[in-house]
Amino acid sequence: MKKILVVGAGGQIGSELVPHFQKIYGVENVVAADINCNSCTHLAENGPFEELDALNKDRYIEIVKKHKIDAIFNLVALLSAKGEKNPQFAWQINIGALMNSLEIAREYKCAIFTPSSIGAFGTSSPLDNTPQDTVMRPNTIYGICKVTGELLGDYYFHRYGVDARSVRFPGIISNVTLPGGGTTDYAVEIYYGAIQQKKFVCPIPAGTYLDMMYMPDALNACVQLMEADPSKLKHRNSFNITAMSFEPEQIANAIRKRMPDFTMTYDVDPVKKAIADSWPNYMNDSCAREEWNWKPKWNLETMTDDMLKIIGEKHAKGLLK
Numbered sequence: 001m002k003k004i005l006v007v008g009a010g011g012q013i014g015s016e017l018v019p020h021f022q023k024i025y026g027v028e029n030v031v032a033a034d035i036n037c038n039s040c041t042h043l044a045e046n047g048p049f050e051e052l053d054a055l056n057k058d059r060y061i062e063i064v065k066k067h068k069i070d071a072i073f074n075l076v077a078l079l080s081a082k083g084e085k086n087p088q089f090a091w092q093i094n095i096g097a098l099m100n101s102l103e104i105a106r107e108y109k110c111a112i113f114t115p116s117s118i119g120a121f122g123t124s125s126p127l128d129n130t131p132q133d134t135v136m137r138p139n140t141i142y143g144i145c146k147v148t149g150e151l152l153g154d155y156y157f158h159r160y161g162v163d164a165r166s167v168r169f170p171g172i173i174s175n176v177t178l179p180g181g182g183t184t185d186y187a188v189e190i191y192y193g194a195i196q197q198k199k200f201v202c203p204i205p206a207g208t209y210l211d212m213m214y215m216p217d218a219l220n221a222c223v224q225l226m227e228a229d230p231s232k233l234k235h236r237n238s239f240n241i242t243a244m245s246f247e248p249e250q251i252a253n254a255i256r257k258r259m260p261d262f263t264m265t266y267d268v269d270p271v272k273k274a275i276a277d278s279w280p281n282y283m284n285d286s287c288a289r290e291e292w293n294w295k296p297k298w299n300l301e302t303m304t305d306d307m308l309k310i311i312g313e314k315h316a317k318g319l320l321k
Helices: 014-025 037-044 057-067 080-085 087-107 141-160 183-196 215-227 248-258 270-277 286-292 300-316
Strands: 004-007 030-034 049-051 071-074 111-113 128-130 167-169 171-173 199-202 210-214 244-246 263-266
Touching: 004 014, 004 057, 014 030, 014 037, 014 215, 030 037, 030 057, 037 049, 057 087, 071 087, 080 087, 080 141, 080 270, 087 111, 087 141, 111 215, 167 215, 171 183, 171 215, 183 199, 183 210, 183 248, 183 270, 183 300, 199 248, 210 215, 215 286, 244 248, 244 300, 248 263, 248 300
Parallel strands: 004 030, 004 071, 030 049, 071 111, 171 210, 199 263
Antiparallel strands: 210 244
8 A cells, every 4th residue: 555545534443544544654645535524624634635425436536546546445334323213325325435435446446445344244143253254144224234345345356356355343442533323332432431420321231242342453453454465365355353342241340440439320222232132242353363464452451441541631631522
Protein backbone atom coordinates (compact mmCIF):
# COMPACT_ATOMS: atom_id res chain seq x y z
CA MET A 1 0.00 0.00 0.00
CA LYS A 2 1.35 3.41 -1.01
CA LYS A 3 -1.67 5.70 -1.29
CA ILE A 4 -4.62 4.76 0.91
CA LEU A 5 -8.23 5.98 0.83
CA VAL A 6 -10.32 5.36 3.95
CA VAL A 7 -14.02 5.71 3.10
CA GLY A 8 -16.36 6.14 6.07
CA ALA A 9 -13.42 7.61 7.95
CA GLY A 10 -15.57 9.37 10.55
CA GLY A 11 -16.87 6.14 12.09
CA GLN A 12 -15.62 4.19 15.09
CA ILE A 13 -12.90 2.31 13.22
CA GLY A 14 -12.02 4.92 10.59
CA SER A 15 -11.45 7.77 13.03
CA GLU A 16 -8.63 5.75 14.60
CA LEU A 17 -7.46 3.86 11.53
CA VAL A 18 -6.61 7.06 9.64
CA PRO A 19 -4.08 8.41 12.20
CA HIS A 20 -2.74 4.87 12.66
CA PHE A 21 -2.06 4.63 8.93
CA GLN A 22 -0.60 8.14 8.87
CA LYS A 23 2.05 7.12 11.40
CA ILE A 24 3.01 4.10 9.28
CA TYR A 25 2.67 5.36 5.70
CA GLY A 26 2.97 9.14 6.10
CA VAL A 27 0.27 11.78 6.49
CA GLU A 28 0.27 12.76 2.82
CA ASN A 29 -0.33 9.16 1.75
CA VAL A 30 -3.56 8.58 3.68
CA VAL A 31 -6.77 10.24 2.46
CA ALA A 32 -9.81 10.31 4.76
CA ALA A 33 -13.27 10.52 3.17
CA ASP A 34 -16.70 10.76 4.76
CA ILE A 35 -20.17 11.99 3.91
CA ASN A 36 -20.28 14.27 6.95
CA CYS A 37 -17.41 16.74 6.95
CA ASN A 38 -18.74 18.46 10.10
CA SER A 39 -18.03 15.39 12.23
CA CYS A 40 -14.56 14.91 10.73
CA THR A 41 -12.84 18.21 11.50
CA HIS A 42 -10.15 16.36 13.46
CA LEU A 43 -9.31 14.35 10.35
CA ALA A 44 -9.50 17.30 7.96
CA GLU A 45 -7.16 19.32 10.16
CA ASN A 46 -4.49 16.63 10.27
CA GLY A 47 -4.24 15.33 6.70
CA PRO A 48 -5.93 15.05 3.29
CA PHE A 49 -9.71 14.92 3.58
CA GLU A 50 -12.45 14.61 0.96
CA GLU A 51 -16.21 14.87 1.39
CA LEU A 52 -17.76 11.78 -0.16
CA ASP A 53 -21.09 10.03 -0.35
CA ALA A 54 -19.91 6.51 -1.21
CA LEU A 55 -23.07 5.98 -3.28
CA ASN A 56 -21.89 8.75 -5.64
CA LYS A 57 -19.62 6.74 -7.93
CA ASP A 58 -18.50 9.68 -10.06
CA ARG A 59 -17.29 11.61 -7.02
CA TYR A 60 -15.67 8.44 -5.66
CA ILE A 61 -13.73 7.96 -8.92
CA GLU A 62 -12.71 11.61 -8.92
CA ILE A 63 -11.06 11.19 -5.51
CA VAL A 64 -9.31 7.92 -6.43
CA LYS A 65 -7.86 9.51 -9.58
CA LYS A 66 -6.94 12.79 -7.88
CA HIS A 67 -4.90 11.10 -5.15
CA LYS A 68 -3.65 8.15 -7.24
CA ILE A 69 -5.10 5.69 -4.72
CA ASP A 70 -3.88 2.08 -4.74
CA ALA A 71 -5.67 0.75 -1.64
CA ILE A 72 -9.28 1.38 -0.55
CA PHE A 73 -10.62 0.71 2.93
CA ASN A 74 -14.40 0.68 2.62
CA LEU A 75 -15.72 1.14 6.17
CA VAL A 76 -19.20 2.39 5.23
CA ALA A 77 -21.87 0.47 7.14
CA LEU A 78 -25.14 0.84 9.00
CA LEU A 79 -24.64 -1.34 12.08
CA SER A 80 -26.66 -4.25 13.43
CA ALA A 81 -29.21 -2.79 15.87
CA LYS A 82 -29.67 0.38 13.82
CA GLY A 83 -29.99 -1.62 10.62
CA GLU A 84 -32.94 -3.61 11.99
CA LYS A 85 -34.89 -0.37 12.33
CA ASN A 86 -34.66 0.28 8.59
CA PRO A 87 -33.43 -2.81 6.70
CA GLN A 88 -34.12 -1.40 3.25
CA PHE A 89 -31.95 1.63 3.96
CA ALA A 90 -29.25 -0.58 5.50
CA TRP A 91 -29.08 -2.67 2.33
CA GLN A 92 -28.97 0.44 0.16
CA ILE A 93 -26.08 1.97 2.15
CA ASN A 94 -24.04 -1.15 2.91
CA ILE A 95 -24.27 -2.88 -0.47
CA GLY A 96 -24.33 0.31 -2.53
CA ALA A 97 -21.05 1.52 -1.01
CA LEU A 98 -19.56 -1.96 -1.37
CA MET A 99 -20.43 -2.34 -5.05
CA ASN A 100 -19.05 1.09 -5.88
CA SER A 101 -15.86 0.28 -3.97
CA LEU A 102 -15.36 -3.08 -5.69
CA GLU A 103 -16.06 -1.68 -9.14
CA ILE A 104 -13.67 1.22 -8.62
CA ALA A 105 -11.04 -1.17 -7.24
CA ARG A 106 -11.46 -3.25 -10.42
CA GLU A 107 -11.35 -0.29 -12.79
CA TYR A 108 -8.39 1.45 -11.14
CA LYS A 109 -6.46 -1.62 -9.95
CA CYS A 110 -6.72 -0.92 -6.24
CA ALA A 111 -6.48 -3.38 -3.38
CA ILE A 112 -9.60 -3.28 -1.22
CA PHE A 113 -10.44 -4.04 2.41
CA THR A 114 -14.07 -4.25 3.55
CA PRO A 115 -14.62 -5.51 7.10
CA SER A 116 -17.02 -8.32 7.79
CA SER A 117 -18.31 -9.21 11.25
CA ILE A 118 -19.37 -11.89 13.70
CA GLY A 119 -22.82 -10.76 12.54
CA ALA A 120 -22.27 -12.80 9.38
CA PHE A 121 -23.04 -15.94 11.38
CA GLY A 122 -26.50 -17.07 12.48
CA THR A 123 -28.22 -19.52 14.80
CA SER A 124 -27.42 -22.44 12.48
CA SER A 125 -23.69 -21.77 12.80
CA PRO A 126 -21.76 -23.50 15.61
CA LEU A 127 -21.77 -21.00 18.49
CA ASP A 128 -18.66 -22.34 20.24
CA ASN A 129 -15.28 -22.34 18.50
CA THR A 130 -17.06 -21.19 15.33
CA PRO A 131 -15.01 -22.46 12.37
CA GLN A 132 -13.56 -20.33 9.61
CA ASP A 133 -15.63 -22.22 7.04
CA THR A 134 -19.14 -23.14 8.17
CA VAL A 135 -22.81 -22.57 7.42
CA MET A 136 -23.66 -18.85 7.46
CA ARG A 137 -27.34 -17.92 7.51
CA PRO A 138 -27.66 -14.68 9.51
CA ASN A 139 -31.09 -13.40 10.54
CA THR A 140 -30.28 -9.67 10.52
CA ILE A 141 -29.99 -7.38 7.51
CA TYR A 142 -26.55 -6.37 8.81
CA GLY A 143 -25.41 -9.99 8.75
CA ILE A 144 -26.95 -10.58 5.33
CA CYS A 145 -25.01 -7.58 4.01
CA LYS A 146 -21.80 -8.92 5.52
CA VAL A 147 -22.18 -12.39 3.97
CA THR A 148 -23.01 -10.74 0.65
CA GLY A 149 -19.87 -8.64 0.99
CA GLU A 150 -17.71 -11.67 1.65
CA LEU A 151 -19.07 -13.47 -1.41
CA LEU A 152 -18.68 -10.42 -3.62
CA GLY A 153 -15.12 -9.88 -2.43
CA ASP A 154 -14.21 -13.44 -3.36
CA TYR A 155 -16.07 -13.10 -6.67
CA TYR A 156 -14.15 -9.97 -7.64
CA PHE A 157 -10.89 -11.67 -6.71
CA HIS A 158 -11.55 -14.83 -8.71
CA ARG A 159 -13.39 -13.16 -11.62
CA TYR A 160 -11.35 -9.96 -12.02
CA GLY A 161 -8.19 -10.43 -9.98
CA VAL A 162 -9.10 -7.67 -7.50
CA ASP A 163 -6.95 -7.95 -4.37
CA ALA A 164 -9.91 -8.06 -1.97
CA ARG A 165 -9.27 -8.98 1.67
CA SER A 166 -11.37 -8.91 4.82
CA VAL A 167 -11.65 -9.90 8.47
CA ARG A 168 -14.70 -10.79 10.53
CA PHE A 169 -14.39 -8.28 13.32
CA PRO A 170 -15.82 -9.10 16.74
CA GLY A 171 -17.19 -6.31 18.92
CA ILE A 172 -14.61 -3.50 18.93
CA ILE A 173 -13.94 -1.56 22.13
CA SER A 174 -12.49 1.94 21.88
CA ASN A 175 -11.70 4.82 24.22
CA VAL A 176 -11.72 7.38 21.39
CA THR A 177 -14.96 7.18 19.40
CA LEU A 178 -18.32 6.06 20.72
CA PRO A 179 -19.97 3.22 18.78
CA GLY A 180 -22.92 3.84 16.51
CA GLY A 181 -25.73 1.34 16.95
CA GLY A 182 -24.12 -2.08 17.28
CA THR A 183 -25.13 -5.00 19.48
CA THR A 184 -21.74 -5.15 21.20
CA ASP A 185 -21.81 -1.44 22.09
CA TYR A 186 -22.49 -2.21 25.75
CA ALA A 187 -18.85 -3.27 26.16
CA VAL A 188 -17.79 0.29 25.35
CA GLU A 189 -20.62 2.10 27.12
CA ILE A 190 -20.04 0.25 30.40
CA TYR A 191 -16.67 1.96 30.87
CA TYR A 192 -18.18 5.39 30.32
CA GLY A 193 -20.97 4.55 32.77
CA ALA A 194 -18.40 3.43 35.34
CA ILE A 195 -16.41 6.66 35.09
CA GLN A 196 -19.32 9.09 34.81
CA GLN A 197 -22.02 7.58 37.05
CA LYS A 198 -20.28 4.59 38.72
CA LYS A 199 -23.14 2.47 37.40
CA PHE A 200 -24.42 0.95 34.18
CA VAL A 201 -27.68 -0.50 32.89
CA CYS A 202 -26.83 -3.41 30.60
CA PRO A 203 -29.06 -4.18 27.58
CA ILE A 204 -27.57 -7.67 27.09
CA PRO A 205 -28.51 -10.53 29.48
CA ALA A 206 -26.00 -12.01 31.89
CA GLY A 207 -24.37 -15.12 30.50
CA THR A 208 -24.33 -13.83 26.90
CA TYR A 209 -20.82 -14.44 25.59
CA LEU A 210 -19.58 -12.46 22.60
CA ASP A 211 -16.20 -12.10 20.91
CA MET A 212 -14.53 -8.76 21.56
CA MET A 213 -11.36 -6.91 20.61
CA TYR A 214 -9.61 -3.75 21.80
CA MET A 215 -9.17 -1.16 19.06
CA PRO A 216 -5.33 -1.27 18.92
CA ASP A 217 -5.55 -4.95 17.96
CA ALA A 218 -8.20 -4.19 15.32
CA LEU A 219 -5.99 -1.51 13.74
CA ASN A 220 -3.00 -3.82 13.68
CA ALA A 221 -5.10 -6.54 12.06
CA CYS A 222 -5.96 -4.23 9.15
CA VAL A 223 -2.30 -3.51 8.49
CA GLN A 224 -1.14 -7.10 8.99
CA LEU A 225 -3.67 -8.59 6.60
CA MET A 226 -3.21 -6.04 3.84
CA GLU A 227 0.58 -6.34 4.04
CA ALA A 228 0.49 -10.16 4.12
CA ASP A 229 2.07 -12.19 1.33
CA PRO A 230 -0.86 -12.99 -1.02
CA SER A 231 0.67 -16.36 -1.91
CA LYS A 232 0.10 -17.50 1.69
CA LEU A 233 -3.59 -16.55 1.81
CA LYS A 234 -5.79 -19.58 1.34
CA HIS A 235 -8.75 -17.49 2.49
CA ARG A 236 -9.47 -13.86 1.70
CA ASN A 237 -13.06 -12.92 2.47
CA SER A 238 -13.20 -13.27 5.32
CA PHE A 239 -10.91 -14.28 8.20
CA ASN A 240 -12.21 -14.98 11.71
CA ILE A 241 -10.22 -12.90 14.20
CA THR A 242 -10.79 -12.45 17.91
CA ALA A 243 -8.93 -11.45 21.06
CA MET A 244 -11.26 -12.27 23.96
CA SER A 245 -14.75 -13.57 24.73
CA PHE A 246 -16.72 -12.54 27.81
CA GLU A 247 -20.23 -12.02 29.16
CA PRO A 248 -21.50 -8.88 30.92
CA GLU A 249 -20.74 -10.03 34.48
CA GLN A 250 -17.12 -10.68 33.59
CA ILE A 251 -16.52 -7.18 32.27
CA ALA A 252 -18.42 -5.72 35.25
CA ASN A 253 -16.24 -7.74 37.64
CA ALA A 254 -13.10 -6.52 35.90
CA ILE A 255 -14.27 -2.95 36.51
CA ARG A 256 -15.20 -3.68 40.16
CA LYS A 257 -11.65 -4.89 40.81
CA ARG A 258 -10.55 -1.34 40.09
CA MET A 259 -13.74 0.50 41.17
CA PRO A 260 -15.37 -1.44 44.05
CA ASP A 261 -18.37 0.93 44.18
CA PHE A 262 -19.36 0.26 40.55
CA THR A 263 -22.82 -1.31 40.13
CA MET A 264 -24.57 -2.86 37.14
CA THR A 265 -28.23 -3.70 36.60
CA TYR A 266 -30.08 -5.09 33.58
CA ASP A 267 -32.77 -3.75 31.28
CA VAL A 268 -32.63 -6.21 28.40
CA ASP A 269 -33.24 -4.89 24.89
CA PRO A 270 -35.13 -7.72 23.12
CA VAL A 271 -33.75 -6.77 19.68
CA LYS A 272 -30.15 -6.75 20.88
CA LYS A 273 -30.71 -9.95 22.85
CA ALA A 274 -32.04 -11.75 19.77
CA ILE A 275 -29.11 -10.55 17.69
CA ALA A 276 -26.53 -11.49 20.34
CA ASP A 277 -28.08 -14.94 20.75
CA SER A 278 -27.56 -15.60 17.03
CA TRP A 279 -23.85 -14.70 17.11
CA PRO A 280 -20.89 -16.89 18.13
CA ASN A 281 -19.82 -17.21 21.74
CA TYR A 282 -16.27 -17.36 20.45
CA MET A 283 -14.72 -17.87 17.01
CA ASN A 284 -11.87 -20.08 15.90
CA ASP A 285 -9.27 -17.77 14.34
CA SER A 286 -6.61 -20.40 13.61
CA CYS A 287 -6.65 -19.69 9.85
CA ALA A 288 -5.70 -16.03 10.41
CA ARG A 289 -2.96 -17.12 12.81
CA GLU A 290 -1.58 -19.62 10.32
CA GLU A 291 -1.93 -17.63 7.08
CA TRP A 292 -0.80 -14.16 8.18
CA ASN A 293 0.48 -14.60 11.74
CA TRP A 294 -2.46 -12.92 13.47
CA LYS A 295 -1.94 -12.60 17.22
CA PRO A 296 -3.78 -10.16 19.53
CA LYS A 297 -1.90 -8.32 22.26
CA TRP A 298 -4.75 -7.22 24.56
CA ASN A 299 -7.01 -9.13 26.98
CA LEU A 300 -9.87 -8.14 29.29
CA GLU A 301 -7.63 -7.16 32.21
CA THR A 302 -5.11 -5.06 30.29
CA MET A 303 -7.87 -3.45 28.24
CA THR A 304 -9.85 -2.54 31.37
CA ASP A 305 -6.80 -0.85 32.89
CA ASP A 306 -6.29 1.21 29.73
CA MET A 307 -9.97 2.07 29.18
CA LEU A 308 -10.55 3.29 32.73
CA LYS A 309 -7.31 5.28 32.74
CA ILE A 310 -7.95 7.11 29.47
CA ILE A 311 -11.68 7.70 29.95
CA GLY A 312 -11.00 8.79 33.53
CA GLU A 313 -8.48 11.36 32.31
CA LYS A 314 -11.00 12.70 29.79
CA HIS A 315 -13.67 12.94 32.48
CA ALA A 316 -11.31 14.82 34.81
CA LYS A 317 -10.65 17.34 32.04
CA GLY A 318 -14.38 17.79 31.33
CA LEU A 319 -14.10 16.28 27.86
CA LEU A 320 -16.98 13.82 28.21
CA LYS A 321 -20.54 14.83 27.42
